[in-house]
Amino acid sequence: MNSANHKIRTSNLSRPGGDMQWCFSQVKGAIDDDVAEADIISTVEFNHTGELLATGDKGGRVVIFQQEIDNKNVPQFRSEYNVYSTFQSHEPEFDYLKSLEIEEKINKIRWLPQKNAAQFLLSTNDKTIKLWKISERDKRPEGYNLKEEDGRYRDPNTITALRVPVLIPMDLMVEASPRRVFANAHTYHINSISVNSDNETYLSADDLRVNLWNLEITDRSFNIVDIKPANMEELTEVITAAEFHPHQCNTFVYSSSKGTIRLCDMRVSALCDKHSKLFEEPENPSNRSFFSEIISSISDVKFSHNGRYMMTRDYLSVKIWDLNMESRPVETYQVHEYLRSKLCSLYENDCIFDKFECCWNGNDSVVMTGSYNNFFRMFDRGHRRDATLEASRENSKPLQVLKPRKVCTGGKRKKDEISVDSLDFNKKILHTAWHPQDNIIAVATTNNLYIFQDKVN
Amino acid sequence: MSGDNDETQTAEETPVEETESQDKVISPEKAEEAKFKARYPSLGHKPGGSDLLRKRLQKGQKYFDSGDYNMAKAKIKNKQLPTAAPEKTEITGDHIPTPQDLPQRKPSLVASKLAG
Secondary structure (H helix, E strand, O other): OOHHHOOOOOOOOOOOOOOOOEEEEEEEOOOOOOOOHHHOEEEEEEOOOOOEEEEEEOOOEEEEEEEOOOOOOOOOOOOOEEEEEEEEOOOOEEEOOOOEEEOOOOOEEEEOOOOOOOEEEEEEOOOOEEEEEEEEEEEEEEOOOOEOOOOOEOOHHHOOOOOOOEEEEEEEEEEEEEEEEEOOOOOOOOOEEEEOOOOOEEEEEOOOEEEEEEOOOOOOOEEEEEOOOOOHHHOOOOEEEEEEOOOOOOEEEEEEOOOOEEEEEOOOOOOOOOOOEEEOOOOOHHHOOOOHHHHHOOOEEEEOOOOOEEEEEOOOEEEEEEOOOOOOOOEEEEOOHHHHHHHHHHHHOOHHHOOOOEEEOOOOOEEEEEOEOOEEEEEEOOOOEEEEEEOOHHHOOOOOEOOOOEEEOOOOOOOOEEEHHHOOOOOEOOEEEEOOOOOEEEEEOOOOEEEEEEOOO | OEOOOOOOOOOOOOOOOOOOOOOOOOOHHHHHHHHHHHHOOOOOOOOOOHHHHHHHHOOOOEOOOHHHHHHHHHHHOOOOOOOOOOOOOOOOOOOOOOHHHOOOOOOOOOOOHHHO
16 A cells, blocks of 8 residues: 555644543443453454454454444544444364364454455454455345245246346345455464555464465465474474564564564565564663563564554563664653562463553554553653553543553552552453544453544644 | 653663672562562573473363373273263363363354444
8 A cells, every 4th residue: 555645634643742632432342340251352453444443352253343424413522433243253163183272262353455345354363364254235136026025936927027126225234254264374373464565465473483375365375484493392482473564565574472573575585584684672681580581572563654663562661663773672662660570470470471462553653552450551752752541431421531540659659649559450451453544542451442532622 | 741761671780789688779670580489499490481482382271181091091901981070170180081071162152242
């Protein structure tokens, strides 16, 4: 997609001088505290125009919301997102050969750019990727020659005249159908899928391999990265995320559990085991501890929309890398540095392995990521400002402005601050998404989806 | 609202001179490591190494292990094969699992509550 055609409304993005102010817009999901495992949201993704917002959950279901047309009577409401379609994408399976359960949890959803009236998305669980077509039907044919209206066939002897069936309007029906199933290409668990800018291919990555697919072909996949050692005892790192460059169809990156990112060029060779660039921040060896490698593991990597930067998320920070500089990131933002002195207990309760995602806003000026206690963080790169906000039912009155939150690390806790020990580590925001053009964000708590919008003056 | 956008980690970078009594400038991360080693002295020296990664690669419940099965069979020898124990918590070890033991895994037939 030519970046020059990428329309961005710059008027209200990251207002110079003013603070970012976010308002509650909507919340989806049940209020009850008893969360069924199937309802745990596992992925959130806007499509390329932002009109559609898809969620996937642990139960293998996909729910797609559509932005309604602007309500002209209430100008301060940007449009609302309402349910457009929902379907069961993946079902639990059992690998009889290995005696292993294959979870139906949707790990990732990625939208294809729209080519015709229908919408297409890729959804994946640990083992299988599926291409879903979502199409609208708002007309139905009436006046068949050979069939009655209820579908029964007419006695041909009673047919004496010929007529042309007509299409009459009907209530909108949105249908989702699986068009392709890309199976049996991954021995390990798929963590990423990424559609190429060529709109013909996409990649899928598991712990040790990255495969390249053609969207039309399901019985063949090319392996382009393989980091499996000959002897598994020698395994030192795994692939944690992978993404295609937004404009250069030959370029992709993959991140590792050791905190490195490798950029590969598919023109160089068929097998991209040898990277073109290796991004790694040097570490002071005297700082190294038992936890260093674990917290340096990258849980998400995202290219900026302009294709010049990429962002990585590790346990405690977000880093922005200039693709032209491999030696260190150009910006580092601390998400919840106060957790550094809690690493022991976070290891014990497994939270240290939580995989947080991150995202860019439309013009790459602000980045966002989640944290614990249903907090999420935004970093305004240009104005060197950051904010901590909370997604909670208490702040869910229509258009209620979100109050900034603060975690108290020292002894004296101010009013409205929350101490580190009071944080609820079961309330994690792992998945967030930013509308590609507007200041509308989708934030997933465990089982609820919050939609916030920028305060419109 | 202003915040800190530090370029580097806030962990202590200067090497610490060890004294007889407490170190005043020990990094929080190293303090956590000391706490961890005190609680779990047996845990490996290679923290990010093979064991952790292999556990990660093998995520997902394994229901049948041929090693377990053969060991259990060897213990029984002439006796009958054991059937499901009343408590279904132990799946590996002496117990040979059968499909009846396993919790039923069915797809969610209920619609997502997000669509409600």
